[in-house]
Amino acid sequence: MERLLADSGRLLLLGNEAIARGxxxxxxxxxxxxxxxxSSEVGKVLENIAATAGMYFEYSVNEKVALEVAGAAAISGVRSFAFMKHVGLNVASDALMTLAYTGVRAGMVVMTADDPSCHSSQSEQDNRYYAKLGLLPMLEPSSPAEARDMVLEAYRLSELLSVPVLLRTTTRVNHARGAVDLHKPPRPVAKGVFEKDPRRFVTVPANARALRVEQLKRMEHALKLSESSLLNCVFGTSSRIGVIASGVAYTYAREWLKDVEILKLGFTNPVPEEKVRRFLAGKERVVILEELEPYLEDEVRRIAQQHHINVEILGKRTGHLPRAFEYSPDLILSLKDILPVRPxxxxxxxxxxxxxxxxxxxxxxxxxRATYYAAKKAVGSKGAIYSTDIGCYTLGVQPPMQCADLTLCMGSSVGAAGGFSQVTDQNVIAFIGDSTFFHAGIPPLINAVYNDHKFVLVILDNRTTAMTGHQPNPGVGREHGGVETPSIPLEPIVRACGVENVRTVDPYDLETTTEAIKEAVESGSLSVIIAEHPCPLAERKEGKLxxxxxxxxxxxxxxxxxxxxxxxxxxxxxxxxxxxxxxxxCIGCGICAQVCPKDAIGVRE
Amino acid sequence: MKYNIQLVGVGGQGVLLASTVLGNAAVADGLEVAMSEVHGMAQRGGSVQCSVRMGQDILSPLIPKGGADLLLGFEPAETLRNVTSVDRDSWIITNTSPVIPISVSIGQGGYPPLDDILAALRSVNDHVVAVDATARAVEAGRAITANAVLIGAMTAVKGFPLSKQRVLDALLEAVPAKAKDVNVRAFELGYEEVRGE
Known part of the structure; x- marks a missing residue:
């Protein structure tokens, strides 16, 4: 990863590496x-090289905290970056909506990595609406090289406008790979000074009202910047048929459409009204190519209506393009009735x-797998409601385990278990990972103690944040970027929340784990089982297996x-x-040997 | 010139590594490159697809159906699952070692006989090369070099735009120093499998 610190050269980079380089x-x-x-690989890169580059980087306990940490940095005059997947911005949105009022003093960029088609997510929500909701300028790259360029432009805009800029990517940008020409990096500024200004930074109602007016004025300035931005420009051949495209959909349009004029929008909040008006004028038909919601399309329709432009606008609202799932070259080729395509x-x-x-x-x-096997055995034929959470362990939904009945969001396993236990007489078992517990599992556990909910919470403690590529979490402590902190053990936290019935087991010991879960279920009280065993994939990576x-x-x-x-x-x-x-x-966990009724499985000599 | 390669397999087989090797070789050759990869949940033993596009005027990271000049399958059922990525003139290289999915073990579907999979592949296209990459890798010295065998095999395909040396150099950049020799042997064995087809 050190190659990402070079002064010059041309590298084949993953979108997320290009963003880190930016x-x-x-x-x-x-x-x-x-x-x-x-979004995860940005962090993987920074974990390894941020300190050398003179940047402070942290895995925060959750996205809201990450945004608050980065917000304070930018308010103190240090350029900062908070990044997360799209649903992470839901968690961080509370802080973001107020930062959108106070603004910042040095550049701040917030990356939301959206996931059309839900490749690794529970939803494909379109986070461009957060830009509208918070009145935040927004940039949307279409490739890794452009992502790097837009990071630089986002900081320029953020400082011109004194407000965080949203960088909205999608999976096919974050996980695309392309060549990037490196520019010489400056020396970063990692220390600033906070200057007090309570009228701006303490958002009591009287101050908030003044900031609200400021915010609207700021968007007028942002509109001018969007009108003149080179990120919004026209490609292709002059034609009566036009396409307005953003993100990766633009790349498909460029390669598989012919004889059309394409208005590529990269600065998409605010939408450059005058540029769109000029593009629409004189066109017979304009097709809007954007993934997910009709975000641009509705803006384009509004602009056409306000300027009395009579042009046929085709998109999601007319049923010509799908709203669900990501676009592809095949989708462009299927538009042959409305656009000239290149089969x-x-x-x-x-x-x-x-x-x-x-x-x-x-x-x-x-x-x-061992924990699920034990849980199913422990509850027997009576079964249980399995309230689960976000992580590798959500894969327990697959047969034969089927240990997942409800998954909403980070931490929901614990909150929902409280609700299930209140209104049903069924056994309720909640599953949550160690990192997810730190992220959003503690308040609902306190809620359960406080309100006397009765269920069993199993913390699947595999000593890492596995699904996203084995990032550390508070439970394992920190050892990167020159900062070392000890692990924060789970059991004392659980006890401090007020849970009395707590037990730690090793799930590789099936019998003890089964017996512990059985005892907890039968106790009828709120119980927590910590099933602790390191992820073998992580162990293998570190050569510890x-x-x-x-x-x-x-x-x-x-x-x-x-x-x-x-x-x-x-x-x-x-x-x-x-x-x-x-x-x-086979990694030799030995679970199968414990399951075999005839003792026919053993270590191979 | 545009040359599109679709790589498919099972999470954990090294499909990502092979695509990166190809991408780096193409950049070293001065070509434009756009690739798309699978990270995250699908890597946990699920079906994995990566696309590598190289040449001039390349923007899209994805390949349309029928647009792959070469389909490289690390696992036979996955090769067949993705066969609509090619047309009649494309090349298909497939590994012949099956990875049986759990769905079969728990009775949710059967894994077809290898001969049926190969026959199905040959029914769509005359340019199918079946390589027992695992056997060649063992012959080279280590089973883990099966992806080097497949990369070598791909390099020998008629119309492949990069030189053998260019790809081998990129492969050797990506493997640990002590594993270079065994990877060179594996690459050469793969190359010989396809040469002359």
Whole structure:
């Protein structure tokens, strides 16, 4: 990753690496995040190189805190960056909506990484509406190289307007890869001075009213900047047919449309009204290509109406384009009735041979699998409502575990368990990961104690933030960027919340884990089980995994397939009538050996 | 010139690494490159697709259906699952070692016989090369070099725009120093599988 610190050169960068490089080229002094796909790799880069670049970087406990940390930096004169996935901005939005009133003194950029098609998310909400809601300027890149450029422009705009700028990316920008020419970075400013100004920064109602008026004036200035911005410009050949496009949809339009004029919008709040008006005038038809909601389309329709421009505008409102899921080159090619497309080839037809589905699954050796197996055994035929949360462990929804009945958002497992326990007589078991517990699990646990809710909370403590690429969290302590802090252990926090019935177990010990969950369920009181075992994937990355492999004694095996069908470890499969353990996948957790009723599985010599 | 490569496989097989090797080789060759990768949840043993596009006037990170000049499958069922990415003139290279998904183990579907998968692939296109990458990798010295075998195989395809040396250099940049020799052997074995097809 040190190559990202070079003074010059041309590198093939992931969108998120290009964004991290943009921060270095912008002299950003502080960056903060909570990991979330598709934004996570920015943090992975900064974790490794921020200190060398002279930047302070932290994984904050959640997105709201990240935004507050970054906001204070920018108010103190240090360029700052807060970044998160789209739903993370929901968490941070409370702070953001008020920062949009107070504004900032040095440049501040907030990246929201949206996820059209929900590749790794619970929703595909369109966060461009946050820019409208908070009256914040917004930039939308279409490629990695442009993302780097827009980071630099966002800081310039933020300082011209004294307000945070929203950088709105999507998965196909964050996880695209392209060549980026490096510019020489300046020395970052990592220390500032806070100068008091309570009329601006203490938002009591009288001050807030004045700031509200300021905010509206600021947007008038922002509109002028958007009108003159080179990020909003026209490409293609002069034509009576026009396309207005933003984000990655622009790249598809450029490559698979011919003989059209394209207005590419990169500075999308405020929408450059005069530029759009001029583009519409004289056109017969204009098609709006933007992913998710008709955000630009509604603006374009408003502008046409206000300026009495009679042009056919086609988009989501007319049913010509879809509102759900990401766009693609195939979508552009399907628009041949309304736009001149460039068909290139005839796709092969899918042969009629049924293929098994291959959804993502818990890894071989995953301690969550063991915990789920134990929980199901503990509740027996009575079953339970499984209130679960955001992380790898949400994959427990897959058969045969099916240990997920409700997932809303970070921390919801605990709050919802309280509601379930209040209105039903069913067993209620909540599952939450260690990082998610720190993020948003503590207030609802206190709520449960305070309001006397009765359920079992299992904290799946795998000593990392696994799903997003193994970032550290408060439970493991910090060891990067020259800052070292000790781990904050879970059990004392849980007890301090007022929970008396707390027990820590190792899920690799199936019998003890099963018995602990059973006892907790039967106690009928609020109980917390901490199921602690490090993520083997993380252990392997760090070279800590002591690996052995298991094998099956074919003489003892009675082909009951308990290990195959009830444990569903990806390393175990049927091989004809026999059962086979794939040695390249097995990490030697030994759970299968504990599940086998005939003692037919053991360590391979 | 535009050359589009669709790489498919199972999370954890090294599909990402192979795409990055290709991308770096193309940049070293002075070509424009746009790629799309899968990170996050799908990497946990799910189906994975990466696209690599190189040449001139390349903007889109994605390839339209039928637009791939080359489909490289790290796993036979995944190759077939993504076969609509090619047209009649494209090339298909597929590994022949199946990775059986859990859905099959728990009785949610069957895994078709390898011969049926290969026949289905050959029914859409005459340019199908099946490589037992795992066997070649073991022959080279380590099973883990199966992706080097597949990268080598791809480099030998007619019309592939980068030189063998360019791709090999990029591969060797990406592997640990002590594993260079075994990767060179694996790459060469893969290259020989396809040369002359």
């Amino acid at each position: 921060l270095i080229e912008a002299g950003v002094g502080l960056a903060a995040t909570y990991p979330g796909t598709p 290139e080839s005839t796709p092969a037809e899918q042969p009629d041979l049924p293929l098994p589905p291959r959804p993502p699954v818990l890894c071989a050796g995953c301690p969550h 002591k690996r052995s492999t298991y094998g099956i004694d074919r003489d003892r095996c009675v082909r009951c397939y308990t290990c195959v069908s009830r444990l569903s470890c990806p390393a175990i499969s049927k091989d004809g009538k026999d059962v086979r353990i794939d040695v390249t996948m």
